[in-house]
Every structure is written in C-alpha cells, then in structure tokens.
Amino acid sequence: MTNPVLVEVTRSGQIESCHRGAIAIVDDAGTVRFAAGDIEIPVFPRSALKAIQALPLVESGAADAFGFGEQELALAQSSHGGETRHVDGVRAMLAMVGLDEATLECGAHDPHNRLSAARLRECGGKPGAIHNNCSGKHAGFLAIARHLDMDLAGYVKPDHPVQILVRDAVAELTGADLKTAVCGTDGCSIPTYAIPLRDLAKGFARFASRETLVPARATAARRLMAAALAKPEYLAGTGQFAPAAMGILPGGILVKSGAEGVFVASIPRAKLGVAMKCDDGGRRGMDAMMAGVLGRLFPEAREAFSPWANGPVRTVNGAIVGEVRSVGLDQVFAL
Numbered sequence: 177m178t179n180p181v182l183v184e185v186t187r188s189g190q191i192e193s194c195h196r197g198a199i200a201i202v203d204d205a206g207t208v209r210f211a212a213g214d215i216e217i218p219v220f221p222r223s224a225l226k227a228i229q230a231l232p233l234v235e236s237g238a239a240d241a242f243g244f245g246e247q248e249l250a251l252a253q254s255s256h257g258g259e260t261r262h263v264d265g266v267r268a269m270l271a272m273v274g275l276d277e278a279t280l281e282c283g284a285h286d287p288h289n290r291l292s293a294a295r296l297r298e299c300g301g302k303p304g305a306i307h308n309n310c311s312g313k314h315a316g317f318l319a320i321a322r323h324l325d326m327d328l329a330g331y332v333k334p335d336h337p338v339q340i341l342v343r344d345a346v347a348e349l350t351g352a353d354l355k356t357a358v359c360g361t362d363g364c365s366i367p368t369y370a371i372p373l374r375d376l377a378k379g380f381a382r383f384a385s386r387e388t389l390v391p392a393r394a395t396a397a398r399r400l401m402a403a404a405l406a407k408p409e410y411l412a413g414t415g416q417f418a419p420a421a422m423g424i425l426p427g428g429i430l431v432k433s434g435a436e437g438v439f440v441a442s443i444p445r446a447k448l449g450v451a452m453k454c455d456d457g458g459r460r461g462m463d464a465m466m467a468g469v470l471g472r473l474f475p476e477a478r479e480a481f482s483p484w485a486n487g488p489v490r491t492v493n494g495a496i497v498g499e500v501r502s503v504g505l506d507q508v509f510a511l
Contacts, residue, residue, distance in 0.1 A: 179213035179455055180504050183464045187489060187498035195461030197437065199452040199469060201508070202377035204385040206351070209448065210508050215377075218370035219453045220360055224434030225368075226253040226313055227400055227442070228349055228379060232341040233316040234396035238323035242272045249403035250410040251312030255433065257413020258287020258296075258307040265410060266306055269315040273322050280305035281332045282314045282364040289413045310364035312410075317342075317366075332365040339367055345393070346371075350379035363435060373451045380442040380449030384430075387447070401444065404430050417463040417484055421470060424480045431466065439466045443473070446511050460500060468502025475510045 183195035198213025208215070230253045233239050239249060248269050256262035270276055284303045286293040296303060305311060314331075317338050321331050331338045347354045352375040362368040371379075383401070386394035404411055405427055408419035418431040430442040437454030439462050450469060454462040467484035471477065489498030 177214050182212065182468070182502060182504050183454075183461045183500065184503050185460075185489065185498065185500050189498075192498065195454050195456055195458065195465070197452060197454040197461065197465055198373055199450070199465065199505075200373040200377040201448055201450050201469070201473075202374060202381050204378070204381040204388060204447045204449075206378050208374060211374075212504060215373040215451075218357065218372050219376075219438060220362075220368045220370055220434075220436070221376055221438050221440070221451075222362055222368055222434035222436060223255045223310065224376070224432050224438045224440045224451075225346060226255070227397075227404065227430060227432060228346050228383060229253070229313065229342045230316055230400055231345040231393060231396045232320055232338070234399050235345075235392050236320050236324060236341070238316075238319040239399075241323050242269075242319055244269070244272065244319070246403040246406045247410060248272070249400055250407035252316035253400060253404060253432070254312045254411045255288075255309045256312060256410065257289030257292060257416070258303075258309065259289050259292045259413060262312070262410065262413075263287075263306050266311045266315050269312065270318070273315070273319045275318055275322065275328075277304055277306040277311075279318055279328055280308070280311055280314050281330075282308040282310045284308060308364060309413075310362075314364065334359060334367040343367065343369070346379070348393075349382050349389075350375040352379075373453060376440060377449040377451035380430075380440050380451065381447055382449070384442040384444040384449060385447035401430055401442070417467065420484075421467070421481070424477050425470070425474060429470075431470075433462065433466075437462045439463075441466065441470065443511075446473075448473075448511075464500050464502045468505050469508055471502075472505055472508035473511050 179196040181194045185193045200215040201210040358370040408422040421431045436457035441450040467481045471481035488496040
C-alpha cells in the first residue's frame with residue numbers, strides 16, 4: 177500500500193510538496209489504538225531504539241559498578257550533538273570504566289551541532305569517535321563488556337555477547353523475531369534489525385508501563401526513563417525537537433528520533449508507545465509528524481507543539497510565504 181500524506185508544505189496557499197509516512201500508536205497489551213499507513217512493513221529503527229538498547233547496561237550491574245548517574249544513563253541512550261558537554265560527558269563515562277576513546281568502534285564524524293563543528297575546525301581539531309552522535313551508547317556497551325569480562329574488541333559485531341544481550345532485550349520488548357529479521361549495519365557499525373512499526377510501538381509502550389517486564393528489566397527501564405527525563409539536554413543536540421518536546425511535557429514522555437525518518441515516543445501515564453516512519457527520511461517531515469501526533473494526544477500542549485506541527489516557510493529575508501503542516505491526524509485521540 178502507498179502510505180498517506182502526513183505532512184504538507186505550502187507556498188502562497190498551494191501545496192508545493194509533501195511527506196508520506198506511517199504511524200502506529202499501541203498500548204502495552206499490543207492493541208493498536210491508532211494507525212496510519214502500513215505499520216506491518218519492517219523498518220530499521222536505527223537510533224530510535226537506544227533507550228531499549230541501554231537496558232543491559234543497567235540490568236548487568238555495569239551502570240552501578242562504574243558509578244553511572246543520570247547524566248551517564250542519558251548519554252547511553254543519546255544521539256548527541258557533539259557539543260562540549262556531550263563530548264566531555266562521554267569522555268568521563270569512558271574514564272569511569274577505565275578506558276579512553278581509542279576503544280570506541282563507532283567511527284568518527286563531525287559534530288552534528290554546527291557551532292560545535294565550526295569551533296572544532298577553527299581550533300585545528302579533527303573529529304574523532306568521541307564526536308560521533310552514538311559515542312555515549314558505545315561507552316555504555318564498553319561498560320557492559322568490561323564489567324562482564326567480555327572481549328572489548330569487536331563489541332559492535334552481531335555475534336559479540338554485548339550485542340546478543342541488546343538483541344534479546346529488543347526482541348523481548350517488541351515481540352519481534354529478530355533471529356529471522358533482516359539484520360543491517362547501523363551507521364555506527366552495530367547491528368540494526370528491521371522491525372514493523374506496530375512492534376516498535378508496542379516495545380515502547382512496554383518500556384513505559386513496565387508491567388509486563390520481569391522486575392530487573394522493569395527497574396532498568398524506570399531508571400533509564402528517569403535519566404532521560406532529568407537530563408533531556410544530553411539526549412540530542414541543542415535545538416532538536418526531541419528534547420524540546422520533553423520540555424513541553426516534563427516528566428511525562430520520552431521522545432527519541434532515529435536516522436531515515438524514524439521517531440518513537442514512550443508515554444508512561446497512558447501506557448502507550450508511538451512509532452512512526454517518514455518515508456523520505458527527512459527531518460522536516462518527521463518532526464512535523466511527531467509534533468502533530470503529540471499535539472493531539474496532549475491537547476493542553478497543542479499550542480506549544482504548533483511551531484513544529486505547523487511551522488512557517490520563509491524566504492531568505494525571513495518573510496513567511498507558506499507553511500509546513502501535519503495532516504491526516506484527526507482520529508488521534510486525546511489523553
């Protein structure tokens with residue numbers, strides 16, 4: 177099936193372009209509460225999965241063994257901007273484990289935050305693995321390996337014990353059969369498994385409610401959620417939608433984006449998970465889609481989400497000449 181248009185871009189009142197996609201809102205029992213588009217086609221969740229991927233860090237005892245607090249647990253599930261606080265925070269994580277950035281196997285790229293990237297160039301520095309937006313997650317993987325006396329080298333490989341722990345946690349929460357799912361390689365070199373949006377949303381509903389999880393896993397999910405809510409500025413770069421959304425709804429929701437248009441939300445008060453995919457993978461479309469959904473789920477905050485759900489199209493001089501607007505969400509229910 178062709179996914180519906182969920183975001184329209186207008187200029188002078190005429191639709192100029194659009195973004196198609198699919199959305200699933202599912203409760204912790206697996207019941208689909210709202211769907212748009214095909215929610216059964218598997219997608220690669222990419223970095224949207226990081227909160228669930230961090231569960232073994234807490235469950236294994238590694239987080240406590242190395243003294244990780246809220247900041248470290250937030251970085252372990254982050255797609256950070258390579259800003260000073262992020263880089264310093266990941267370096268501190270590695271030092272707590274007795275390692276340095278040479279052990280990171282995520283690869284190097286420029287900081288995603290443009291100002292941080294410019295400052296690095298101006299001082300003659302070169303990006304390292306520590307600047308990779310996934311370095312906090314990788315520091316968490318290394319902590320698991322060190323704590324459980326596993327080989328550090330190759331911790332990104334699908335058959336490494338760390339990645340098997342991660343895979344099993346994702347499979348248990350989502351209910352997806354990852355042993356038969358298509359396994360790709362994420363940008364940071366770890367495995368990424370294709371999962372239907374329905375299952376991805378269910379996984380984050382279960383992460384939110386924790387009622388169906390064994391006690392150790394429920395405790396880990398609670399701690400990771402609390403860390404994300406306490407330190408949203410460590411989850412993503414400055415100006416990104418996800419931490420802004422969590423600021424609009426403080427203490428009530430975890431929001432996390434992934435590459436290529438995947439976005440998830442975990443809503444404890446309603447025991448719901450949201451998973452969506454913007455087909456073209458663009459940031460503009462995915463932010464508007466998620467903002468539109470959250471504004472309808474939380475009508476008291478709809479106006480606050482409006483700048484992302486119904487943002488302006490401007491000329492270079494700043495004049496408003498159109499609109500980026502979420503559409504097709506009239507059936508999303510209010511909490």
